[in-house]
Amino acid sequence: MNVRGIVVWAIVAAAAGGCQNGSGGDGAPTGDSDTDGTTDGVAVDTEGGEAAECKGIDPGPSPIRRMNRREYDNTVRDLLGDDSRPAQRFPAEEEALGFNNNADALVVTSLLAEGYLAAAEALAEEAVKDLPTLLRGCDVKSEGEDACAEAFITEFGRDAYRRPLTGDEVQRLLAVHQAAADEFDFATGVRLTLTAMLQSPHFLYRVEFGAPMEGNDEVLKLAPYELASRLSYFLWGTMPDAELFAAAAEGRLEEPEDVAKQATRMLADARARATVRDFHGQWLELKRIEEMEKDDEAFPEFDLDLRPLLRAEAEEFLDHVIWDDKGDLDSMYLAPYTFLNGDLSDYYGVDGPTGDTFQKFDLPAGRASGFLTQGGLLSVLAKPNQTSPIHRGKFVRERLLCQVVPPPPDDVDITPPEVDPSLPTRERFKQHSTDPSCSGCHSMMDPVGFGFEHFDGIGRWRDEEAGLPIDATGEIIGGTTKGTFDGVPELAGLLVDSPEVERCMTLQWFRYAYGRADAKEDSCTIDDLTRQFAGSGRRIQDLIIALTQSEAFLYRRAPEGE
Incomplete structure (x- = not known):
């Protein structure tokens, strides 16, 4: 089997068990999307018509979101220390409602899929040139190839997928590594495993499963690692940092006040200014x-x-x-x-x-x-x-x-x-x-x-x-x-002096932060955010924090049929 063949096989293997409905499934993500509130990609006036009754938790549509070019480049920079900005060679995103991060517009074309493969191969080839850094201190000579391969998949995989890998995922990626290492060498095994990771839906998308809520089978509460990713990609346009990962692992990202505390910390970072x-x-x-x-x-x-x-x-x-x-x-x-x-x-x-x-x-x-x-x-x-x-x-x-x-x-x-x-x-x-x-x-x-x-x-x-x-x-x-x-x-x-401008400012940030159009059922959330914005003296930083406290940020809809 040639190198490209192993790469293709690696990607398939990394996605084995696809279409599973649960944490660790590596199938292409799907999400429910509601286009209410738009007409051919143009927003309609959500203030018109009958307002939704504000009872219970309704996070609105919950489409799975793919990284756009800015987020991809920022993520490989923080994950691999690579500043080559490979996503600038990807096709430009289609805009919706004036923004280039709308989930419904971020479709994967065949040209983009080819770009993902080329970028993953180039990034992996460059990364293995400094194998000790990539292995994060694991000494192959003293600890053995198998131990270092598993440590790499477990530790690096946590950062790449932005959550701990399941046992099945670790074993599938180990099989990828072993097949390449047996035919070539250890470094090639690491390189092809990394290539597969960088094309996994769990790297390219923010896959969210959430946890069922007692007495409400229509809404899922996001898990701590999922909230960490929502925070990092909203406020910084990149993967979580060490503090966010630690907060998720240690149970310090369970409640809305935990999320607000992290959001306040993150706003003080230069990456928030860039966002x-x-x-x-x-x-x-x-x-x-x-x-x-x-x-x-x-x-x-x-x-x-x-x-x-x-x-x-x-x-x-x-x-x-x-x-x-x-x-x-x-x-x-x-x-x-x-x-x-x-x-x-x-x-x-x-x-x-x-x-x-x-x-x-x-x-x-x-x-x-x-x-x-x-x-x-x-x-x-x-x-x-x-x-x-x-x-x-x-x-x-x-x-x-x-x-x-x-x-x-x-x-x-x-x-x-x-x-x-x-x-x-x-x-x-x-x-x-x-x-x-x-x-x-x-x-x-x-x-x-x-x-x-x-x-x-x-x-x-x-x-x-x-x-x-x-x-x-x-x-x-x-x-x-x-x-x-x-x-x-x-x-x-x-x-x-116009309430319309106040609400529109809220609405534009809503669309950008949540990567989707506003739907009719979002009216209660948008009304509440607008009231908070007005009450803060219409301070933009306070609006940004408020966006991390809404039902649309903390929860997601359960997919139909569950």
């Missing part, structure tokens, strides 16, 4: 900044080298608000400052910081309103050669208010009006308010987007367009958030 950045990068579309391009004739001042600086401005600002300042929603929307370096001071035309280091800077009165007036976001929400009231208004509706904007009819031309140096944007977009096929949706977006017109297509302040003073008046209609405004600061004032 909050990942959330903002997706929710606020900041990840698109470094991909955007602008028309050279329309915006000759825009240089591609500015893109990472514009993203850094947003990240530095949000980091400061969340971790170093009040940490509340109001500051995110209303703060009169941003973070600039010398290049961005020149870009914005302000007498701001010089040099390469980003520093906090108070912008001129009326020109700053938190993340809403930063150049990176405003540039992303614009066309290459002009602003886009449509995209800016849609962003407010969908990302900040969690409202649904239907797609345009198939027979409607969605090409934006041509730039006319003699006409301001508002005049060029008048057709949207007069054409019956356009006016319905555009009456929800354009009047909101016009409020951003003081900012051009690359996010810089302007007082005039086409020789006329900017008209940045606007109006929000529909929903419970209503009112007129003049400019972004007044719009932001309406938004921060």
